[in-house]
Amino acid sequence: MILRKVIAVSGACALPLLVSCGGEAPKSETPAAATATAAPAAAAAPAGGSGTVSGKISFDGAVPAVEKVKLNADPKCAAMHKEGLERWQVHVKDGALADVLVYVKSPVSGSYPAPTEPALLDQHGCDYSPHMLTMRAGQPLKIKNSDDTLHNIHPRPTQNAEFNIGQARQGMESVREGEKGFNKPEVMIPVGCDVHPWMRAYISVFEHPFYAVSKEDGTFEIKGLPAGEYEIEAFHGKLKNQSQKVTVKDGETAKLDFAFKG
Ligand SMILES: [Cu+2]
Numbered sequence: 429m430i431l432r433k434v435i436a437v438s439g440a441c442a443l444p445l446l447v448s449c450g451g452e453a454p455k456s457e458t459p460a461a462a463t464a465t466a467a468p469a470a471a472a473a474p475a476g477g478s479g480t481v482s483g484k485i486s487f488d489g490a491v492p493a494v495e496k497v498k499l500n501a502d503p504k505c506a507a508m509h510k511e512g513l514e515r516w517q518v519h520v521k522d523g524a525l526a527d528v529l530v531y532v533k534s535p536v537s538g539s540y541p542a543p544t545e546p547a548l549l550d551q552h553g554c555d556y557s558p559h560m561l562t563m564r565a566g567q568p569l570k571i572k573n574s575d576d577t578l579h580n581i582h583p584r585p586t587q588n589a590e591f592n593i594g595q596a597r598q599g600m601e602s603v604r605e606g607e608k609g610f611n612k613p614e615v616m617i618p619v620g621c622d623v624h625p626w627m628r629a630y631i632s633v634f635e636h637p638f639y640a641v642s643k644e645d646g647t648f649e650i651k652g653l654p655a656g657e658y659e660i661e662a663f664h665g666k667l668k669n670q671s672q673k674v675t676v677k678d679g680e681t682a683k684l685d686f687a688f689k690g
Pocket residue numbers: 554578579580621622623624627
């Protein structure tokens with residue numbers, strides 16, 4: 429969860445003129461700071477804005493019981509989860525729905541270069557971390573095996589190139605980039621491990637940095653949007669996706685809630 433947030437935030441922080449990034453506006457009244465930030469100004473047209481969309485995702489309905497998957501197929505995995513690995517169809521707490529991908533579906537003005545820092549998909553405890561990975565098109569993806577057992581990583585995209593690689597030992601890392609990585613926008617690319625059928629993650633790839641994944645309290649926030657009207661989509665792997673229109677104004681927060689039903 430924290431990792432996803434870090435990725436999302438670092439994506440947003442790549443925006444050249446994002447004043448709200450890190451919570452501090454550039455101090456233009458300070459000559460030194462003004463000089464320092466003015467250097468690249470001759471380059472591209474300003475990208476990003478100061479609008480925010482935030483809200484909460486709720487879930488109404490019967491919540492299926494948490495499954496405890498037995499990992500007997502691999503004794504090393506079974507040893508790490510003696511009671512079984514917890515799996516939920518929907519991740520609900522006090523009516524709030526976590527792990528929902530929320531993103532701006534409409535085109536966004538401006539250009540947003542992808543970060544060179546890789547997004548990270550870790551295999552830890554015979555499970556993926558995070559389950560909902562978000563990244564930018566063209567951003568490198570680092571895949572890491574933190575377990576003392578063999579994993580293979582098999583994403584099944586429709587727009588990007590499919591690959592299937594193994595990581596036999598603990599500490600192995602692979603970086604996928606360029607033609608071998610994720611260069612095109614595509615949401616909810618399923619990733620599985622052919623050795624451990626319970627392992628499942630989704631990778632979502634965006635042209636812009638305007639996306640979020642709902643936290644355990646169901647909240648999400650997308651910052652730095654240029655003013656405009658946008659369609660916002662909320663996507664959950666197991667529930668019907670939803671979209672809503674929202675008007676974003678500079679310096680203001682537009683509230684947008686989504687209600688999913690079981
Ligand atoms: Cu595996």
